[in-house]
Amino acid sequence: MTSTPIADLWPTLPGADTRPEAAYRLLQAAVESFAERGFHATTTRDIATAAGMSPAALYIHYQSKAALLAEISQAGHAATLTLVRGAAAGEGGPAERMRRLVEQFTVWHARARTVGRVVNYELHALPEDAYAVVAALRLDIEREVSELIEAGVAAGDFQVSEVRTAARAVTSLGIDVSRWYTERSSETPEELGRRYGELVLRMLGARV
Amino acid sequence: MTSTPIADLWPTLPGADTRPEAAYRLLQAAVESFAERGFHATTTRDIATAAGMSPAALYIHYQSKAALLAEISQAGHAATLTLVRGAAAGEGGPAERMRRLVEQFTVWHARARTVGRVVNYELHALPEDAYAVVAALRLDIEREVSELIEAGVAAGDFQVSEVRTAARAVTSLGIDVSRWYTERSSETPEELGRRYGELVLRMLGARV
DNA sequence: TCGCTGACTAAGCGCTTGCTCAGCATGCTG
DNA sequence: CAGCATGCTGAGCAAGCGCTTAGTCAGCGA
Numbered sequence A, B: 001m002t003s004t005p006i007a008d009l010w011p012t013l014p015g016a017d018t019r020p021e022a023a024y025r026l027l028q029a030a031v032e033s034f035a036e037r038g039f040h041a042t043t044t045r046d047i048a049t050a051a052g053m054s055p056a057a058l059y060i061h062y063q064s065k066a067a068l069l070a071e072i073s074q075a076g077h078a079a080t081l082t083l084v085r086g087a088a089a090g091e092g093g094p095a096e097r098m099r100r101l102v103e104q105f106t107v108w109h110a111r112a113r114t115v116g117r118v119v120n121y122e123l124h125a126l127p128e129d130a131y132a133v134v135a136a137l138r139l140d141i142e143r144e145v146s147e148l149i150e151a152g153v154a155a156g157d158f159q160v161s162e163v164r165t166a167a168r169a170v171t172s173l174g175i176d177v178s179r180w181y182t183e184r185s186s187e188t189p190e191e192l193g194r195r196y197g198e199l200v201l202r203m204l205g206a207r208v
Numbered sequence C: 001t002c003g004c005t006g007a008c009t010a011a012g013c014g015c016t017t018g019c020t021c022a023g024c025a026t027g028c029t030g
Numbered sequence D: 001c002a003g004c005a006t007g008c009t010g011a012g013c014a015a016g017c018g019c020t021t022a023g024t025c026a027g028c029g030a
Helices: A005-012 A023-036 A044-048 A055-061 A065-086 A096-109 A113-120 A128-154 A162-181 A189-203 B005-012 B023-035 B044-050 B055-061 B064-086 B095-112 B113-121 B128-154 B162-182 B191-202
Strands: none
Touching: A005 A065, A023 A044, A023 A055, A023 A065, A023 B005, A044 A065, A055 A065, A055 B162, A065 A113, A065 A128, A065 B044, A065 B095, A096 A128, A096 A189, A113 A162, A128 A162, A162 B095, A162 B162, A189 B128, A189 B162, B005 B064, B023 B055, B023 B064, B023 B095, B023 B113, B023 B191, B044 B055, B044 B064, B064 B095, B064 B113, B064 B128, B095 B113, B095 B128, B095 B162, B095 B191, B113 B162, B128 B162, B162 B191
16 A cells, blocks of 8 residues: 555545645544544534644634535545546447456445445435535436446357446446455455456456 | 334343333434444433433442443344344345334334434444454344355356455445434335335345 | 223424624734 | 724534433233
């Protein structure tokens, strides 16, 4: 592990380079705390203390506790969509691209599992407007996977009876990794990614 | 949908038939509320009001809010383990039994998705002793699936390079259904179960 | 009729929550 | 040097939390 998950997320935030370092520490503390205890069980005092400040300092950088969650969730979803788009649009046939997509999607959810937990399991705590943004991004991710499966079917590489169900299964496998993967897991994220890539290709009826 | 998820759960509770109906209503309200908002965002007033009582009445039937969660979680896990054991021990070869297991596991997580959400996503809110009980049940479920895969490999029905990873993938697919399935989903739980059964068999390298 | 029990409520206690505000040190600018 | 913006703190407010308490009342065996 060469970088923390939040460091992967940080560059995707708008205006990240002009933001004070304190905002970064707050975001990091919030991700960790939301992932471990959930949004509602996390107090502003938890976040502020972990970031080395008083509770009041939080409100200089973020409007509210919910604004922190919204920022994390939107950046996390944007990063995931970018990852998926990059893999799906890369070189090779549908099978090769799908393998790469699953590998990277899995690695991301294993490595950035704290961000992943917030992104996937704290949606219900989002304010309505932030939820709308995030829901659209989720649809885009799902659509990207569906289209790649359709391309594989059209090329005769995949054999799938219901594309939407298959797409659900593919994303589902990856998302759930952020729930169960821990640093004490016997597989590295990369190993897991390779194995999941293999399993998914077989699931889609590709000759491996 | 002929019965509510909680009705499926109720018979598995110890001494359910001697328990007053009010306890049933409280449990039902708690499941619904925990599933929708999460444990910490749910107040004892929410639960009591939904069950048609004052907040104080809750404490006649349950020791605490956490005791309600523990009851739901333990009963839910016990029911799931029973389901998995029943399917794995039934008639037929490994492939046939695995198909049945995935079908039933999926149907359960789609139909009883409110219970499923509490069971799978509120573990962190459990008191330590209740968590220990539940963690043991989860291990048993995982082991049951692993052993069925091993039997399939031994019989030459499955081709799997890493049994534990494959078992993770199988349970993972089913568990995640409780996260995304809604009553507005286009597939019935039974349709989804059949399709997931098919996908899993291919994933495990079974000749379908 | 009686005392007793079990299910329940109205009121509220002690505490924690998200968030605010007056004030303070620091460092940049004219 | 004064003036001011910036980043922050200590103290604390209003609201809401889990849970308790004192008391009501219907039902029941003797």
